[in-house]
Amino acid sequence: MKTGLAHQHLLGIRGLSAKEITHILDTAESFREISEREIKKVPALRGRTIINLFFEPSTRTRTSFEIAGKRLSADVINVSSSSSSVSKGETLLDTARNLEAMAPDLIVIRHPSAGTPHQLARICRASIVNAGDGAHEHPTQALLDALTIRQHKSRIEGLRVAILGDILHSRVARSNAHLLTTLGANVAVAGPGTLAPPEFAALVQRGGGELRVEQRIEDALTGADVVMVLRIQRERQDAAFFPSLREYAVHYGLNLKRLSLAAPDAIVMHPGPMNRGIEIASDVADGARSLILDQVSNGIAVRMAVLYLLAGGTGTAATPPSSSSTAQSVPEDDTLKNARGYERVHGS
């Protein structure tokens, strides 16, 4: 239980241990209740500054990070590429250095190019949170998906999870595959051959669970406990990965008939925004087994947990990752008082 997040940044799920992932999920579970209060605010990050730096359009993720920061009492500033100096030709690194000079504690970044958060992490003292980088990773999405699954299935280990659709372009698929296999779920991904290449299996970190790529989505769906449908990224469809959206819906869309192949109590998830009638039929999206709106609520709790753990764990956020878990020597026994006079020590 008392393991730390020995990281200054959250750049991806890859590299997180099962213990660390579980710690984030447990913390998020405690944060859910705050959003149900009349006054949805706690002072934990009072005086901290968070910059949301979004180089791609986003409503859900940006709003979710903003609400998460504000419910922790942090000062949250949103910068989007269309209204910033980026549109005047400034390079990313110059933008980052300028923001850094304003001394933020955390920078949440979304960018169309993979690896951008890592680049920022090398030059910034602030903690960097990856809110989606190209087709690489979207760690908080995978964490909120895992939280949602855990709430409904009370475990992740041993579950059969089907991830359907555009695997090739999906950072959600990658982060989820890393996370779910690390926690011991068995993941099957499937989509059109052009969008679900067999090589995908080699990209993924595997812990206890197995990962397989199926050619037919029916094979991935059969017996699944969890069905995740990915968005067809129409904006990335310049190349002809499939003949038409209508054809995609017919052959690969999740409808009630296909869903009947999954386990009788299977749950349905989608990271949003949905293309209704293309990758998911409306009667599935709005059906009793759909948890799509639970995912959105859980997104706030997960992001609160991530912001809190990154800001709280390292204090000034200048501590190198390796020392953050060992910098404090606090007693293991939580019955004892710590030096600051609190009646118990919550972490170590």
Added chain:
Amino acid sequence: MEFVEKARIMDSMRINRALARLASEIVEDNHGAGHLYLVGIQRRGVPLANRLADKIADLEGERPPVGILDITLYRDDLSTVGANPIINRTDLPVDVEGKNVLLIDDVLYTGRTIRAALDQLIDFGRPRRVQLAVLVDRGKEHRELPIQADFVGKSVPTKKSEIIKVMLSDIDGDEGVAIVERPQTEGS
């Protein structure tokens, strides 16, 4: 890290007697259990609150509601507590508005936990009155804030180097209160 036990100051029978006395003092002071709302501070304040509620029920025939506060997010030392504090549940099943809230914790030392609990409680509403009950009071000279307990199970004058260790069967298996001390060795 090893701690040396210097003295056992309460066993389970003494804890039980102290709680029985506290229950009657609380009921007397509040003219019954009518508006009482017991709120335990995570973690050991929670079983203490439940035991007090049971004893009050024996006296008054009416069990006051019990809530739980976790003060982690209201601490003033987030940057120095070390990585990743564990956050426990906060649960106030009944509205605090207009209630006689009794905060309950195991040990009163610097008063900072109680400050955090008060701030959190007030974010939930406006109680008619807030009082504090603790099993052990380490003494006023340790206080860093103007906070005192209204009901005290046992006053134990302590040195700063000493630590009060409260064990309750619900959490620790064992039951008792001990004074322990960190041995004065290098590096501590």
